[in-house]
Amino acid sequence: ETGVTQSPTHLIKTRGQQVTLRCSSQSGHNTVSWYQQALGQGPQFIFQYYREEENGRGNFPPRFSGLQFPNYSSELNVNALELDDSALYLCAGHRGQSNTEAFFGQGTRLTVV
């Protein structure tokens, strides 16, 4: 049990649509990171939020955006979905900004058709 839960577990969307994925982390996880994992690959860093502000982004376009809320929950929003956005999206909670364990949720499997 990691204390990080994601919803929904599975989602099917049509190309061009928008999607919001949700993550709820446990108290004390003031940093949340989002990762995209394509089939057969390792997770790729999308962005990180610390105290409700984005403080780092990976190589993802602006149509990937996020929010972090005071209650340790967060959202990943993806606009104008493309077929290549099909992947497992993972949320991780951390205590502090770095050098601590990252606890991952079970992920949301997004399929874009």
Next chain:
Amino acid sequence: SQQGEEDPQALSIQEGENATMNCSYKTSINNLQWYRQNSGRGLVHLILIRSNEREKHSGRLRVTLDTSKKSSSLLITASRAADTASYFCATLPSGTYKYIFGTGTRLKVLA
């Protein structure tokens, strides 16, 4: 780009044997973590080893870190069928905030 490279990509062993997986990386790091992933589900944290540590143990797991060689190894002793999973190393490069994952080692333990 991938910072960590796991080796081997796939490993198949008999129950009771030991499994060793290696991870190499390119830049100096704050820490390195090992994770397990079952069938495309979420990542389960196994061990974190900091850059000033050389070895850590947790149950049947032993992790070593050699910063001079920029490499780490994960040893699972007395493997069980339930250890069948993909194993990833994730490095936190110095001065950054994002973990960089390798492509993983797929371990299959045969009963």
